[in-house]
Amino acid sequence: MEALPRETIVDVLESRLREDILTGRHPAGSYLPPERTLADGYGVTRNTLKHAFARLMQAGLLETRHGVGTRVRDYLRLGGADLLPMLVRHSPDWIGEIFEVRRSIGALIAERAATRATGKQQAELRALLAAVREAPDADAVQLADIEVHRALARATGNRVYVLLTNTLFNAYLPVRAALAGPFEDPGAAHGRLEPVVEAVAAGDADTARRAAEEYLTVTERIMLEGLA
Template identity: 75%
Template sequence: MGVLPRESTVDVLEKRLREDILAGLHPAGSYLPPERELADEFGVNRTTLKHAFGRLVHSGLLETKHGVGTRVRDFLRLGGADLLPMLVGHSPDWIGEIFEVRRTVGELIAERAAARATAAQVAELRRLVAAIADAEGGEAAQLADAEVHRALARATGNRVYVLLTNTLFNAYLPVRAALVGPFVDARAAHDRLAPVVEAVAAHAEPAARAAAGAYLAATERIMLDDLAQSRRRRDRV
């Protein structure tokens, strides 16, 4: 087993500042205290502080203007979906809102795929969904399931759906291990998703939408229950 990397001072400072911003201690539009004051407060030098600022600027939480200062960016007004993994890492409460979008987009993707999928894409979907049943372990089944959804998005012929699908999966990364529940039984995971693929293969648009809705609702219930249980265990510690 390799040695786990240690957090640097910049890592710790970046995390502390990020949590303070996301918790609202530094509201959107407000300026952070002067660098010298912040460096003294955290017990770091100004070079370390600048490195942490640079990371937070890159992530979309801060903006700096020479001679003016460093201001908290209004990420809810100006930010994009690329912020979701960070926001989920800060607060799992974001997962419920992500799931709402997941249901809406997922149903639409299945409907569009049923209308537009080619014979080659149908064959790919059937191959990928069969791989879920053969997966060894919940994580492998979870990853196999994700590949089916990526293929469904490609079958719509609309690349924006592909990017939206990738964005939603990326948003899960901070808590992915806690969302493995629907995939622990690989055969059951296959059986939940297979009706979506078969409706797409039959080019049955309403049936594909309905099957996707049923799949998404069922997996969402399992994942939210698992997250709630995980939170309760953590609170008892």
Template identity: 60%
Template sequence: MGTAELLPSLVLRDGAWLAENFEVHRQVGTLIGELAARRATAREVAALRQQVAAVRAGSDADQVQLADAEFHRTLARATGNRVSLLMTNTLLGGYLPVRQALARPFQDAAAAADRLHPVAEAVAAGGADAARRALEAYMTDTEGLMRATDGQRPGREP
């Protein structure tokens, strides 16, 4: 009967929960990206591009991570489906409390923005398949960088 509110504490206790969170985030995220590509307005596309710029402008890994999280919220809003935003917030809720241990992909703001840029542009072009592929690549690459962080993951002993 547990709910997603348990994710932060579970992720801290057992790194397998983080892997499962990544898996679901990748699956849900690609669906959200496809829907956003079909439905995004010009204003929402501009907001996505602004979030890519905010990621690029981040002065430290924490600012970059938070701007990246806001990109995903902006993407969910672009679907026009409020449940997409709730799902995104739920998944981010399992990740954001432990983000300091997963900062590696966000240490270089320009590289982080370069990973997000294709997602924003695929949504802007209205290509659902391209958006799905761009999100899948983004999430896979970012997860790989997170997992490579000096062998340190929440829930794992040094």
């Protein structure tokens, strides 16, 4: 068995600071108290505080100006999609907004893939679809399903769609286990996704878009029921 990772004091402090920022205790644009004051307030050393600051700066929530101080960034104005996994961990409310984007982007990707997929890509899509039906459990079905969507994005020939697809999947990774509803039955999961793949393979853009919209709407409903 693999040992579970243990939380360090830096992990705990990072989490506490992140929550204090996202809940508005430290509002966007404000400067944090001096390091010594903040460290005393959280009951940690300044060295521990610096390590937590470094993580939050990397995450895009803080910025430090030498001789001025550490300021909370306005992540909604300046941040990127890489913040989504952290925001989902903070509040599941973000899932609804992610699903809205998933529906619109997913339908567009299917439509584009239908007009641009090569013969090799069409064959790859069918092979990946078959892997969904053959997967042994819900987790494996979900991962196999994800690979179909990555392949659809690649088939558009547009690398931005590929990155957007990766971003959306990464965004709900923190709650992926709670979104397994559509993947518990491999045959049913395969059946829901098959019309999308077949329309793309047939080069039928309108049908691919409609099939994707249906697939994304149905799976979203099942996933949200699981979260509820």
